[in-house]
Amino acid sequence: DIQMTQSPSSLSASVGDRVTITCRASQSIDSYLNWYQQKPGKAPKLLIDTASSLQSGVPSRFSGSRSGTDFTLTISTLQPEDFATYYCQQSYNTPRTFGQGTKVEIK
Amino acid sequence: EVQLVESGGGLVQPGGSLRLSCAASGFTFSAYAMHWVRQAPGKGLEFVSAINYNGGRTYYANSVKGRFTISRDNSKNTLYLQMGSLRAEDMAVFYCARESYDTSGKNDYWGQGTLVTVAS
Numbered sequence: 001d002i003q004m005t006q007s008p009s010s011l012s013a014s015v016g017d018r019v020t021i022t023c024r025a026s027q028s029i030d031s032y033l034n035w036y037q038q039k040p041g042k043a044p045k046l047l048i049d050t051a052s053s054l055q056s057g058v059p060s061r062f063s064g065s066r067s068g069t070d071f072t073l074t075i076s077t078l079q080p081e082d083f084a085t086y087y088c089q090q091s092y093n094t095p096r097t098f099g100q101g102t103k104v105e106i107k
Numbered sequence: 108e109v110q111l112v113e114s115g116g117g118l119v120q121p122g123g124s125l126r127l128s129c130a131a132s133g134f135t136f137s138a139y140a141m142h143w144v145r146q147a148p149g150k151g152l153e154f155v156s157a158i159n160y161n162g163g164r165t166y167y168a169n170s171v172k173g174r175f176t177i178s179r180d181n182s183k184n185t186l187y188l189q190m191g192s193l194r195a196e197d198m199a200v201f202y203c204a205r206e207s208y209d210t211s212g213k214n215d216y217w218g219q220g221t222l223v224t225v226a227s
Binding site: 042087095 | 142144151152153154157166167168169202207211212213214215217218219220
């Protein structure tokens with residue numbers, strides 16, 4: 001199975017900060033990398049697919065990028081509604097695997 | 108509007124069985140692969156199982172292989188997960204999720220989840 005290593009596991013940030021979350025795949029997954037946001041008690045919500053394609057309705061402050069097997073989710077200007085847990089997921093093959101999650105907390 | 112509604116969760120004893128259902132609406136269910144993903148209390152997301160559009164191919168996480176069976180009834184727009192030999196570590200919220208029709212493989216829609224509690 002492909003291992004997805006996500007970092008950091010948590011971070012504290014203030015409204016207006018720039019936040020970066022990283023996910024590294026254990027092997028090449030091309031650009032088959034998706035990012036999800038999950039708020040407490042809710043289902044995950046798809047933010048970005050294929051490394052950098054923003055889903056319809058997702059604010060443009062969210063962006064994704066790829067460098068080899070390293071992937072990054074960036075929130076350019078953190079908003080109050082962005083405090084949540086973020087997961088990466090590889091969809092290169094099955095079983096799909098997720099990163100461990102990054103909890104973005106209020107500083 | 109795409110909707111996925113899970114049901115069938117509840118309290119079950121270790122070693123017991125449970126069948127989860129996921130009722131789909133708002134899209135052509137028979138055209139889409141479907142997934143089950145679970146989340147143990149306070150933990151991250153874990154792929155459980157997937158099935159292709161017509162049920163001809165199924166996939167399982169190693170942790171559930173041989174104990175869980177995924178299936179679908181396209182005439183009823185419903186996805187199932189039959190779970191057996193349940194263990195304490197299977198306790199989780201189980202989500203069904205649609206796999207996007209494009210080649211990205213993403214899970215574009217998720218249900219609200221159903222809680223499975225394994226305890227004596």
